């Protein structure tokens with residue numbers, strides 16, 4: 001067999017091995033054994049370029065001597081032969097390492113007793129993935145035919161590596177898609193006709209003007225407003241009006257996540273990062289990549305998670321829990337809160353540096369009581385929605401009912417109005433929906449008798465809120481969820497109510513035994 005025939009045969013075998021194997025250790029042993037038949041070597045290794053480290057990581061290595069370089073070493077691009085090959089996309093030969101030690105890895109090769117080193121670029125479509133390094137104890141110029149042959153082998157190896165990487169990328173993307181689907185299915189269940197925004201009052205129109213102006217940019221938006229004023233609806237409007245609208249809009253309710261899970265939900269985790277982390281899981285930051293992340297109730301985020309969030313906002317990199325490598329993300333942040341963040345900063349529960357990162361474009365949403373002109377429009381809108389859901393047509397609101405709606409102070413804002421209309425439609429029999437006094441929560445000044453009553457008249461908003469919540473909870477028998485539950489009556493998100501109950505330290509009174 002001529003040398004050419006042998007080379008051809010070996011190349012075929014190498015390609016077959018590369019196509020068959022999935023395990024790189026095994027693969028590399030098989031490939032190097034084949035190469036040995038043409039070009040003797042004493043060290044054969046592959047290093048791949050890692051852009052985050054601007055260096056090369058070992059991928060596979062076989063050596064006849066105890067290795068002087070550990071396989072977890074990162075060889076920097078600058079100053080190494082691999083870096084030269086990577087930058088020039090050309091083969092580099094050092095025929096005599098004893099006489100010529102130009103690169104930083106050469107002294108290690110000498111320690112292993114090597115005399116000659118050849119580095120080949122691993123090229124795919126003109127992109128260099130890393131290098132194939134063939135070292136030998138012998139010195140002297142290598143046979144140019146051998147170099148040509150090894151360059152061909154390197155091209156096949158590079159293609160196989162690109163395939164493995166593409167396969168891993170597909171796996172990662174399909175995992176991400178699976179998570180996005182789970183998330184979207186959850187969202188569809190929760191969503192209540194988002195999209196239509198109703199309001200003609202100057203105050204609300206001003207808000208819409210601000211949203212329209214900021215939406216097309218990538219600026220961070222901070223939505224400030226009482227509960228139920230439409231912060232989430234506006235966050236979606238920011239996303240829909242941006243060039244990111246065809247990418248995901250991912251919502252995180254910072255108040256609803258259990259403390260220990262916030263970081264894993266936001267930033268993801270590696271397999272085995274903590275007990276129960278049975279599989280690798282991307283966080284919501286990664287799910288939102290290219291799109292918008294809506295951080296609802298940001299004021300409720302635990303301090304440790306705030307520190308991590310700040311880091312992501314500063315350098316655009318996410319560290320999954322349990323991982324050493326950072327993942328770059330491109331995410332627009334829209335945050336919302338009904339809390340007074342400056343007070344939280346004073347109390348030490350919110351980081352001031354994070355506040356300034358978020359407070360780039362604040363938008364204050366006025367409460368419903370400050371834009372009463374919107375009440376008739378919103379009432380009609382919700383009436384039409386409820387009628388469509390319940391398949392009832394020609395519903396209209398009684399005149400007195402509308403007056404009552406206009407007089408009420410709406411502590412729960414638009415959501416409270418929506419829940420009230422829903423209830424009124426369910427309870428109405430004819431075409432005219434009537435809303436009488438019984439629909440409005442009794443004021444906090446007349447709590448149910450079993451509730452401990454404050455000795456004095458409440459003086460602060462906080463006390464008022466505290467009492468009002470207790471009163472409604474007692475009236476609903478401490479039922480939080482459902483159309484007759486306390487959350488609906490207070491116009492609050494059930495999770496927000498649960499968090500308030502926790503924060504205020506409210507406990508369901510235990511039933512008293514009558515003697």
Ligand SMILES: Nc1ncnc2c1ncn2[C@@H]1O[C@H](COP(=O)(O)OP(=O)(O)OP(=O)(O)O)[C@@H](O)[C@H]1O
Pocket residue numbers: 192193194196197198199225226227228229230231232233234296338378381414415418492493496
């Ligand atoms: N201008 C509006 N037009 C139509 N519907 C609205 C409007 N504002 C709010 N809503 C509706 O009111 C409900 C509450 O709105 P949303 O959830 O956006 O409020 P929020 O401020 O995010 O509440 P929370 O602070 O409790 O999270 C939603 O069902 C939303 O569709």
